[in-house]
Amino acid sequence: MTGPRKHPQEAAYVEAFETYSDQLFRHAFFRLSNRDRALEIVQDAFLKTWDYIQGGGEVQSFKSFLYRVVNNLIIDEYRKTKQSSLDEMLEDDTGELERKLSDGSVRETEEGLDEEALLATIRAHIPELPDTYREVVTMRYVDGFTPKEIAGMIGVSENVVSVRLHRGTIKLRALCIPSMYNTKTI
Amino acid sequence: MRDITHYIKKATDSVRLSHAERIRMRNVLESYMHFNPLPEPVTTYTITRDWIIYLHRPLAAALVLVLVSGTGISYAAESALPGDVLYAVKTKVNEPVKVALATNAEAKAEAQMELAERRIEEATTLAAEGRLDEATQESLAVAFEAHSDAVTKEIEKVEVEDSAAPIAMSTRFETRLAAREEILHEVRSANEENPNGRFAQAIGETGRAVASIREHAEARLAFNEPLPDNFATSIAPSAAHSLKASGAEDADAEISLMAAAPAEMSTSSATTSSQKSDSPDKKAAERMKSAAEKSLKAAQKSLKSARVLTKDARAKAEADIEFSEALLDDGKALLKDDTREGAFIAFQESLKASEGAQVFIKAAPTLEKARARSGKNTNTNQSRDSSQNDGKGDDTKRSDNSDD
Numbered sequence: 001m002t003g004p005r006k007h008p009q010e011a012a013y014v015e016a017f018e019t020y021s022d023q024l025f026r027h028a029f030f031r032l033s034n035r036d037r038a039l040e041i042v043q044d045a046f047l048k049t050w051d052y053i054q055g056g057g058e059v060q061s062f063k064s065f066l067y068r069v070v071n072n073l074i075i076d077e078y079r080k081t082k083q084s085s086l087d088e089m090l091e092d093d094t095g096e097l098e099r100k101l102s103d104g105s106v107r108e109t110e111e112g113l114d115e116e117a118l119l120a121t122i123r124a125h126i127p128e129l130p131d132t133y134r135e136v137v138t139m140r141y142v143d144g145f146t147p148k149e150i151a152g153m154i155g156v157s158e159n160v161v162s163v164r165l166h167r168g169t170i171k172l173r174a175l176c177i178p179s180m181y182n183t184k185t186i
Numbered sequence: 187m188r189d190i191t192h193y194i195k196k197a198t199d200s201v202r203l204s205h206a207e208r209i210r211m212r213n214v215l216e217s218y219m220h221f222n223p224l225p226e227p228v229t230t231y232t233i234t235r236d237w238i239i240y241l242h243r244p245l246a247a248a249l250v251l252v253l254v255s256g257t258g259i260s261y262a263a264e265s266a267l268p269g270d271v272l273y274a275v276k277t278k279v280n281e282p283v284k285v286a287l288a289t290n291a292e293a294k295a296e297a298q299m300e301l302a303e304r305r306i307e308e309a310t311t312l313a314a315e316g317r318l319d320e321a322t323q324e325s326l327a328v329a330f331e332a333h334s335d336a337v338t339k340e341i342e343k344v345e346v347e348d349s350a351a352p353i354a355m356s357t358r359f360e361t362r363l364a365a366r367e368e369i370l371h372e373v374r375s376a377n378e379e380n381p382n383g384r385f386a387q388a389i390g391e392t393g394r395a396v397a398s399i400r401e402h403a404e405a406r407l408a409f410n411e412p413l414p415d416n417f418a419t420s421i422a423p424s425a426a427h428s429l430k431a432s433g434a435e436d437a438d439a440e441i442s443l444m445a446a447a448p449a450e451m452s453t454s455s456a457t458t459s460s461q462k463s464d465s466p467d468k469k470a471a472e473r474m475k476s477a478a479e480k481s482l483k484a485a486q487k488s489l490k491s492a493r494v495l496t497k498d499a500r501a502k503a504e505a506d507i508e509f510s511e512a513l514l515d516d517g518k519a520l521l522k523d524d525t526r527e528g529a530f531i532a533f534q535e536s537l538k539a540s541e542g543a544q545v546f547i548k549a550a551p552t553l554e555k556a557r558a559r560s561g562k563n564t565n566t567n568q569s570r571d572s573s574q575n576d577g578k579g580d581d582t583k584r585s586d587n588s589d590d
Contacts, residue, residue, distance in 0.1 A: 007224035017215060022202040029201050043211050047218055054222050122197035141194035173190045
């Protein structure tokens with residue numbers, strides 16, 4: 001049976017929802033550390049994408065298009081609320097860092113980390129990264145984009161992405177295991 | 187141990203949309219796609235996803251129907267209910283056309299508001315006839331939510347141009363929703379069905395969302411003159427009136443309270459009135475006034491043309507309208523004295539009363555039908571229809587039947 005005539009982008013759009021909604025949600029979730037807002041933002045991104053197609057726009061790659069929209073919405077969200085507070089809190093403030101870590105996640109470091117506990121620790125600490133780092137770390141290691149792709153999406157050079165990735169992972173490691181802050185392994 | 191980056195992917199993989207979240211989001215997108223369809227493509231294209239085909243098949247069929255038989259079908263479809271053959275024509279052809287014909291944000295909000303209300307009306311009518319099953323309730327609620335979302339989006343667009351317009355619109359919508367919710371509640375209770383079902387929740391949520399838009403808009407609207415201390419207390423009771431279906435008894439008391447207000451106002455505002463002419467707050471009050479007048483006229487007209495109203499229902503509608511008239515007069519007196527905020531609030535309350543009356547007049551026959559049915563059921567002990575619904579519970583999760 002042949003269905004009614006469809007705009008070619010419509011099927012691709014539906015397919016994109018099935019394929020990317022989880023990843024986009026995961027990305028938004030770790031960027032915002034708020035499940036409800038992450039849901040809203042992903043939905044909003046899909047609605048905006050539909051508007052774009054309806055307005056005559058053509059989406060070549062739904063994946064990078066959707067990521068770009070989600071990323072913009074997250075940045076808007078930060079502008080609206082708490083842009084600087086997280087950065088200030090974490091930027092070179094080891095005392096604060098230490099204090100945050102003392103309540104729970106460090107216990108394992110002494111006797112070597114059990115993998116499950118490590119994963120839980122990482123999950124818990126990603127949202128604490130300053131957003132400049134969280135953006136690239138999430139895109140690189142959660143979503144699996146290459147530094148080049150990330151550079152294209154957030155509008156900075158590939159070098160900047162690499163530097164942020166490097167600093168971001170150091171910071172994350174520091175958040176997870178403060179006692180090993182200066183060592184190469186965790 | 188290996189580098190931390192090795193573990194990040196693993197650590198975050200478990201975070202994903204829950205089943206219910208995914209379904210809900212898909213529902214929203216489907217409705218959105220449906221109401222904002224893409225233009226016809228230049229080349230043919232086959233699609234694979236079933237749910238999309240499902241979405242548009244009735245639309246195509248309905249279009250053919252309309253083309254073949256002219257406007258007759260389209261007109262006849264206007265009163266169709268879910269389950270009727272012509273219902274698809276109503277929701278997939280007539281209504282999108284109505285929305286498409288609206289040119290500005292205000293008209294669009296207006297059109298979507300009407301459609302959102304229609305869904306409640308349909309649910310109420312079906313409930314009154316004992317035919318509102320779970321699946322129908324679910325799909326009507328989803329459609330209602332889509333229309334309501336569109337309303338709030340459009341209202342927010344209006345904001346920039348005119349500060350009072352969004353307040354008038356959200357006040358109207360909020361009032362009408364509350365009144366309709368009340369009626370649906372009563373119909374379902376009369377049927378001995380769970381009155382707090384899925385649809386009631388959807389209306390409640392929307393009502394709260396609209397109220398917050400209104401409050402935001404109100405907060406932005408700054409009035410120049412301070413309000414006399416006693417004003418808040420004298421006008422507050424009318425807010426409590428809130429157009430519940432049972433509010434008619436209190437109307438008289440409130441009218442007299444309101445009648446007392448203008449006299450108190452005039453002294454306090456006389457001193458400052460000279461410096462203001464066409465300031466934004468005056469415009470806002472004027473704007474609310476014309477919204478209230480328009481609504482009052484509509485209420486009066488619908489009372490006049492209502493043919494099947496019981497004596498009680500007519501009396502209640504008349505009381506509401508009278509109340510609205512009194513508030514409108516109060517507002518005019520306040521405006522004359524340049525107590526703009528007072529005038530604004532009086533007009534707003536008048537608008538609420540008229541809107542509530544309109545909804546009530548329209549829904550009264552349905553309400554009667556439900557009451558008659560429930561009376562019959564209890565008298566003759568033949569509550570077949572309501573017993574079918576017993577025990578099903580209206581709060582079954584929406585994900586139950588919508589997964590594909």
